[in-house]
Amino acid sequence: MKKFIPYPINGENLTPSDLLQIIERYLSEIEEPLIGDLTYFSENARYEPNSLQIVSIAAIGENCYSMDYQYRLTIFNGCLDINANEFSTQSVTFHVKPEGLEFDIIDLFKGSTAEEL
Template sequence: MRKTIPFLYAGNEQDLIQLKENIQPLIPQLEEGLTGSLLWYSQNAQYVPESVKIISIEYLAESRYKMTYSFRWNVFNACLDIDADQTITETVNFKWYSGHLIFDFIDNQQATTADEL
């Protein structure tokens, strides 16, 4: 799954610190793709809003990058006496092309019965 967002940046494509500082304010537009489905952990797992933080950006090749980020999620189930917070670290590849950032998210939505047929 890809997501494209406008990105006006006049800096050097290899200045990763400046690039990171310019992408961090755009995270709210990317949260859904960055966190994906938490059903793999638990049906009760909930993303903790505004917890996505960019750890690093790695330059791969011409206008292509890998971003390492972290976010928090919570599981609460009173019946089972579970109240846990976890921080997870993930990566996503993206490219900077013609004034846009194009992120390649892994689609990790739970399959439906129709998908199995």
């Protein structure tokens, strides 16, 4: 899935620090797709709102970057009647284009047994 953050680059050479500032301004727009479907952790996994943080941004090619991010999730364990708090760290690549930043987000979806057939 592609997710786009509009931001006029105008040929500027942006550093990872510049990109971090831009992305943090628009983080709420890409938060949901970055978190994705947490059922691959557990049916009882829940995202802790506003816990998404950018860990690092690194250049991996011309106008191509990798962004590591983390967020907290809670998984309810019914057998023990407790909530387990965990952090998940993931990566996403994005491209700097003249009109903004285009993220290549992988859809994380557990699926059902019917879909496996």
